[in-house]
Amino acid sequence: xxxPALELTDVWKRFGRMEIIRGVSLTxxxxxxxxLIGPNGAGKSTLFNLxxxxxxxxxxxxxxxxxxxAGLAPYEINRRGLSRSFQVTNIFPRLSVWENVRCSVLWSMxxxxxxxxxxxxxxxVRERIERILDETNLLDRRHVPAGVLAYAxxxxxxxxxxxxxxxxxxxxxxxxxxxxxxxxENAVALIRxxxxxxxxxxxxxxxxxxxxxxxxISVLVYGELIATDVPARIKADPAVQAAYLxxxxx
Amino acid sequence: MSNxxxxxxxxxxxxxxxxxxxxxxxxxxxxxxxFVVLPxxxxxxxxxxxxxxxxxxxxxxxxxxxxxGQTGMLxxxxxxxxxxxxxxxxxxxxxxxRHIVPVPLVLIPLVGGAGGLLFGVVFGSVSTKRGGIAFAxxxxxxxxxxxxxxxxxxxxxxGEEGVTTNRTKLLRLFDxxxxxxxxxYYLIAAWCLVCMIxxxxxxxxxxxxMCNAVRDNPERAQFVGYNPQMVRFIAFCxxxxxxxxxxxxxxxxxxxxxxxxxxxxxxGTVLIAAYLGGVGYFVGPVIGAVLVTYLQLMLSDATEIWxxxxxxxxxxxxxxxxxxxxxxxxxxxxxxxxxxVHRLVPxxxxxxxxxxxMLAGISLVIEMTFRLTVKASEPSAMTFFHVPLDAxxxxxxxxxxxxxAGGFWLFRRSWPxxxxxxxxxxxxxxxxxxxx
Numbered sequence: 001x002x003x004p005a006l007e008l009t010d011v012w013k014r015f016g017r018m019e020i021i022r023g024v025s026l027t028x029x030x031x032x033x034x035x036l037i038g039p040n041g042a043g044k045s046t047l048f049n050l051x052x053x054x055x056x057x058x059x060x061x062x063x064x065x066x067x068x069x070a071g072l073a074p075y076e077i078n079r080r081g082l083s084r085s086f087q088v089t090n091i092f093p094r095l096s097v098w099e100n101v102r103c104s105v106l107w108s109m110x111x112x113x114x115x116x117x118x119x120x121x122x123x124x125v126r127e128r129i130e131r132i133l134d135e136t137n138l139l140d141r142r143h144v145p146a147g148v149l150a151y152a153x154x155x156x157x158x159x160x161x162x163x164x165x166x167x168x169x170x171x172x173x174x175x176x177x178x179x180x181x182x183x184x185e186n187a188v189a190l191i192r193x194x195x196x197x198x199x200x201x202x203x204x205x206x207x208x209x210x211x212x213x214x215x216x217i218s219v220l221v222y223g224e225l226i227a228t229d230v231p232a233r234i235k236a237d238p239a240v241q242a243a244y245l246x247x248x249x250x
Numbered sequence: 251m252s253n254x255x256x257x258x259x260x261x262x263x264x265x266x267x268x269x270x271x272x273x274x275x276x277x278x279x280x281x282x283x284x285f286v287v288l289p290x291x292x293x294x295x296x297x298x299x300x301x302x303x304x305x306x307x308x309x310x311x312x313x314x315x316x317x318x319g320q321t322g323m324l325x326x327x328x329x330x331x332x333x334x335x336x337x338x339x340x341x342x343x344x345x346x347x348r349h350i351v352p353v354p355l356v357l358i359p360l361v362g363g364a365g366g367l368l369f370g371v372v373f374g375s376v377s378t379k380r381g382g383i384a385f386a387x388x389x390x391x392x393x394x395x396x397x398x399x400x401x402x403x404x405x406x407x408x409g410e411e412g413v414t415t416n417r418t419k420l421l422r423l424f425d426x427x428x429x430x431x432x433x434x435y436y437l438i439a440a441w442c443l444v445c446m447i448x449x450x451x452x453x454x455x456x457x458x459x460m461c462n463a464v465r466d467n468p469e470r471a472q473f474v475g476y477n478p479q480m481v482r483f484i485a486f487c488x489x490x491x492x493x494x495x496x497x498x499x500x501x502x503x504x505x506x507x508x509x510x511x512x513x514x515x516x517x518g519t520v521l522i523a524a525y526l527g528g529v530g531y532f533v534g535p536v537i538g539a540v541l542v543t544y545l546q547l548m549l550s551d552a553t554e555i556w557x558x559x560x561x562x563x564x565x566x567x568x569x570x571x572x573x574x575x576x577x578x579x580x581x582x583x584x585x586x587x588x589x590x591v592h593r594l595v596p597x598x599x600x601x602x603x604x605x606x607x608m609l610a611g612i613s614l615v616i617e618m619t620f621r622l623t624v625k626a627s628e629p630s631a632m633t634f635f636h637v638p639l640d641a642x643x644x645x646x647x648x649x650x651x652x653x654x655a656g657g658f659w660l661f662r663r664s665w666p667x668x669x670x671x672x673x674x675x676x677x678x679x680x681x682x683x684x685x686x
Binding site: 052074078093094120122 | 451452454455456457458459460462463466467469470471472473474475476477480481484488
């Protein structure tokens with residue numbers, strides 16, 4: 001039996017006496033598209049920060065493909081097959097779109113800290129970048145410095161950087177936030193394409209996107225998971241409606 | 251020498267846009283040719299000395315820019331690696347003279363590089379844990395530490411008088427004694443070329459590219475698998491290596507190494523050279539190194555207070571052209587490609603004339619003030635650009651103020667002409683760009 005892609009066991013995060021994440025346990029099997037929802041301030045981004053190593057857990061274990069990653073640095077977790085995007089666009093602004101994606105493929109393709117071969121001669125790297133830019137519809141913007149891209153393109157690049165390393169587990173933090181309706185639709189189509197064959201955990205506020213995309217949904221309220229289930233049953237769950245959907249609909 | 255290196259940005263176009271082998275290596279062939287020819291054009295002893303020092307300064311400034319421009323690390327103590335490299339080189343030279351180690355002189359710079367690398371590894375393991383301000387402060391602390399040790403550890407640093415050597419007494423290859431300065435020049439030029447190529451090539455490697463990524467966004471670099479501390483550490487060690495090569499060449503050139511090599515003076519000079527030239531471009535520190543070396547050696551002949559002018563120049567560049575001289579040159583690259591850059595020449599000349607008048611006036615005020623205050627014991631009669639005048643007379647001051655005011659007024663009048671010429675040339679370049 002293969003280990004789950006992501007397994008959280010009784011994860012706690014405290015800042016001083018503030019308990020932000022309170023005993024979260026969650027198992028995401030390989031290949032699932034999992035949505036994490038909850039009101040603002042519930043701790044969704046904090047949970048992502050814990051999983052990706054940006055923050056360290058106060059208690060509990062986090063396993064990626066069966067391997068305990070608690071206490072590892074973000075780059076070590078990334079090398080173990082987990083990649084994430086950020087709610088606030090987090091790219092290399094002075095580098096071109098092409099170079100941004102290249103940054104994210106070099107390590108995973110084994111070039112690491114190599115300072116003895118020319119990066120322009122690496123045909124495999126070039127091919128991978130082209131494929132990623134094609135997938136994210138950024139091919140014609142390849143020479144543009146990332147900092148001057150339009151917002152929706154920056155968000156697409158953010159996703160491109162996240163997936164380019166070929167990680168099996170992808171965390172996307174509000175990928176459609178701040179987008180127009182049409183842009184969000186494009187983004188969802190992109191997420192659907194890139195999540196094929198991967199495990200996806202996505203934080204998203206747009207419920208139509210969530211119910212459209214997710215295999216299962218987890219609801220986080222005040223640092224606790226109050227439900228994890230398939231979309232239809234989440235919709236019908238009275239506790240969820242009271243805590244989240246009810247207030248959103250009102 | 252600056253025109254020998256092709257301007258190339260750190261963020262050049264990707265492989266698809268790379269031209270053929272001639273374009274790729276052509277610029278280095280041109281640089282090599284220039285290095286070979288230069289002593290035949292400028293053959294005086296002074297010129298050879300100046301060009302030798304320029305070659306050393308180019309390596310040193312480029313090594314500094316591996317930190318500042320490429321990886322975003324501001325170091326206030328880069329001369330530590332230059333100086334310690336020089337000390338390692340001079341000691342090995344003396345061992346070689348006594349036949350204890352058989353190293354030919356042409357490989358001594360490599361000894362300097364090894365010394366720079368060694369101390370880069372030692373000090374880098376401490377200082378590169380953090381970037382930004384913390385790194386800058388630690389670099390300053392280490393510089394102070396080494397500079398003060400230089401006067402205490404007399405065995406290695408030679409105390410006040412330093413360590414001397416004789417470059418002609420080493421194992422000879424090809425019957426070159428390296429006594430005459432021209433032979434030393436060619437040794438420095440060869441190493442300068444090799445180091446320039448190596449440092450440029452380094453920017454085009456996976457590691458070199460990740461230096462840029464760590465410079466721009468160290469946090470994001472972590473989430474694509476890279477440890478920013480490790481990137482900074484490797485950059486620091488390699489930078490120390492090249493700084494050490496420059497130090498080794500300096501040891502050969504001067505045949506004496508003393509505590510001033512590791513001091514804050516050269517650390518500041520290399521920062522200024524890199525910044526003046528432009529840290530955003532590979533060629534920037536080359537321009538800066540050539541200019542600063544020239545000013546240090548030539549301006550000091552022309553005026554006693556050359557450092558004041560040097561400082562004013564630095565302030566002017568930081569204030570008006572923060573991208574350095576290279577950025578001013580690179581602004582014209584699209585116009586050069588469109589072959590319209592010559593249209594700017596009349597406008598530039600028109601603005602240059604009053605600008606020079608204004609600068610002459612400012613310089614006259616500075617020189618007369620210097621004469622009347624610092625040199626108060628000497629007579630007030632002096633010459634300025636071969637013009638005899640009296641610093642104490644009202645007429646001289648009126649003339650100076652007239653030069654400044656008149657130059658400024660005419661310069662302001664000429665600026666719209668430059669502006670218009672620039673706009674028109676840009677428009678012409680754009681039209682050609684869209685037509686082709």
